Amino acid sequence: MAELSGAQLDALVEQATVDAYDDDEQLSALHVMIEDNLVTPFRTTVLGVEVTVKKVRLREGSGIVAICVRGRHQQTIGILDLPLPDPPPQGSEWIEAYRHRCR
Numbered sequence: 001m002a003e004l005s006g007a008q009l010d011a012l013v014e015q016a017t018v019d020a021y022d023d024d025e026q027l028s029a030l031h032v033m034i035e036d037n038l039v040t041p042f043r044t045t046v047l048g049v050e051v052t053v054k055k056v057r058l059r060e061g062s063g064i065v066a067i068c069v070r071g072r073h074q075q076t077i078g079i080l081d082l083p084l085p086d087p088p089p090q091g092s093e094w095i096e097a098y099r100h101r102c103r
Contacts, residue, residue: 004093012097030098031058034079037091044068044085046077053082053089064098 004012016033020026034056041052051068056079059065065076080099084092 004096006100009097009100012093013101016094016097017101026101027063028058030094030101031056031064034064034091034094034098037094039090042085042089044083046075046083051075 012033013030016029017026020029038056040056041054043050043052045051046068049070051070054067054069056064056066057076059076062076062078064079066079066082068075068077068082079095080102082095084095
């Protein structure tokens, strides 16, 4: 995936949050766009360990998190802290839009 410009990321954020009036609604709207567009499951490496990202969730107090699984173990990781594989999964531009909004 080619790197998106600031204007392209602004447009994605605007598309997601057009009807959102406060920070909570904007967070929820961005979560919906990530959840609807990010193709899961996908594999990535976290702290040198390969994990499978099964889904994303909106967790109160934590923002948007990725549910990562390895064997019987499961861990949530903030979506902004999640390293994406190369090439990134389809729909990852919505994670970048969320990251852009949080700056």
